[in-house]
Amino acid sequence: MASPAKQAKAESDTIVGYLHSVSPVKTSRWNVRYFEANLQTGREEYHRLVAFAVGKRTAFVQTSQNDRAVKLANLKKSVSYSDPGGFDVICSNGSSLEVVEGVQFCRRDPSSMGQMTIGEVLRLGPRQRVGVVEAKILPEGTVSKVVAVDSVQCELKEFQICDPTGQTMLTLWDKQILAVQVSKSYRLAKLATRKAGDRTVLTSTPSTTLSEISAVGQPDSIEVRDDRQNTSMIRGSVNGVQIIGKHRCRRCHSNQEEFVTRASTHRCQRCKLLQRSTSFAVSYSGVLVLTSNGQDQSLSFTNSAICNYLKEKEMNESMKDVEAIEEHFLNIGQVDISVNGEGLIVSIQECAENELGGPVLEADFAGELHELFLEHEEVKH
Template sequence: MLEDEVVVGHLHTVSPMKTSRQSRRYFEATLQTGREAFNRVVCFSPEKRDEFVHAADNGQSMKLVGTRKSISYSNPGGFDVLVSSSSRLDVAGELAFPRRAPHTIDRLTIAGILALGPRQRVEVMEVRVLQVIENKVVQVQGTPVELKKFEVCDATGQTGLTVWDRLIMAVELGKCYTFSSLSTRKDGDRTVLTTTPSSVVTTTGQVGQPASISVMPVRGEETLRGPVTGVQIVAKPRCPRCHAGQEKLDVKLSTHRCERCSILQRTTAYVITYSGLLIVVGGDGEERSMVLSNSAVFAFVRERFLSGSAHDGPALEETVIAIPEVEVTINAEGLVVRFAEATVQGGQGNVLEAEQPSMSYARETGALVRDDESLGDLFQKD
């Protein structure tokens, strides 16, 4: 990384303020540094944003003094420009290349993804979900976070996609989606995809598939029926910006200041996430202790219309333990991916697939509302 660089170019598209994983406030901009060259600018000095917006709106050529150049993962072979409080934004003279808007972002294909290296940003792509490979909970910064791995494809090829946390409930097997703001990773020799904090997913029309599809090995699931002898459900609100868990949020108040990033937000913006344990006596008379996934608890709440107590872990525990018999689906990791009240043997079972939108706190009543913000891998870097 080079220090005290001077970079000259035309400024375009200044972003709104954002918050990093370390709770630092920053914004981004696009700087045209050549006829066909565009570089990302990252500024950690919020007070400079008005200057950047003014320069971009007026089409001025600018000189960024006292910056640093960093390797860019979103622009292979290029660089990002890092701006700090000691950097300076000056008007530049006439440049040797004309001002022009960046190219419209094209949708990448999976064939294009497979040619990329790791940690490169993928702006937009459309995929078909072929297969669920794995569902598990991992600890990230002391917080249990759920992830789900899929195989996805388009007409040009097939690869893996890891979907994190709340986006899990927006992705269903066999359906087609448009994803934005993904990132690449390496799984052996294959380039795969993961959601990021800024990922957005929407349903889309039909997406093609290649002439041949590889079926990946999947460890099986197990179904267990029996009475519940113990349950623990933790319902924790998380900040939609820095994603920190909140210990003092009061659902009766209209606003709450995040306990990590200190941003005051409407209480309805905070998103409920679940974790916990379920203990069931199986057919062999032995107790089984299993980890509850966020998506499984969410599906249970939706199926039983428990929105009024969705924020209340103890109330949900009382509901679960009062059920005479439950039917539980456990994956190979010992994670509960579905559970519901068992029906008479031979029936279809009242088991809801855990594929629903996420939930937010609602003012005063604690009722559930749709969370339209699509945040993905909440703890992964772009």
């Protein structure tokens, strides 16, 4: 915990700018009331503002509607998850708002919530909302990661997307990853921008929706970002496996430590909302020990790798039975596993040799015959 002096310093920041899009009062997953806004601090620089002082909302709304510049004092800057190089602004009851004059930049509304091209997105700054983008997901350049958000392990995947006007990166989270396929085109709604170096990229939000559409064209030149440079293919047999299936609340996204799958309802352990058990999403993680060339390697499952494999094998009935999934992998025989540079399993393929009469089974049968022959020789002697 920071010292009192450091805490006081963190709460004494002052920022000058314009307020946009002040939200209605909301309730957090911890039942705390707050509201949000976009804070413009430069010609094309925007930051998310969260105010835990709902009594000040009227003043925020009035200054926003009147296009007046403000000075916010006694606030806190927080690390921004959607813009690693930027920050979010946190206001409390001790924060103050004052109308000021002489700001060195003009008020400029954030990007329109209408449809935009990739070329238009690339000209935006970070922390801006994008209503709709229609784009093609390129076959190369995907990167899988697992990050902790509010102490919950979440999977994200970065895709390269394009339309005839340009190319950029799109980050999707958890279940959204399973809703897309490379080389197909999608209409994506309710996205947000952030900066990756000097490039503007897109990220999904909890309210993002997507739907497949007819093919979207490409620009004259594509920047090749080959994900295969960061992945490797390993062939071996599964020697051990542990799969963890966590039920997650769709409202507050928190994992449920105790969940009775046969019950018809379940009360979220964080937001306390009673819901139907079927409304809770299942997210998988775990470890697979693969024996390859006489060496054991410990690899980490991603939720998308497990779900895509089960879907391919038409094992939908087993998706909530973790032990059945574990036993399947133990009995699968030889597998080809694609692993990225962080040791995460990207994809799993059962080897064709595992089919009846294939080399693997023939080798096992030959080994059994050899053992029987040795036993017979020992009996003779």
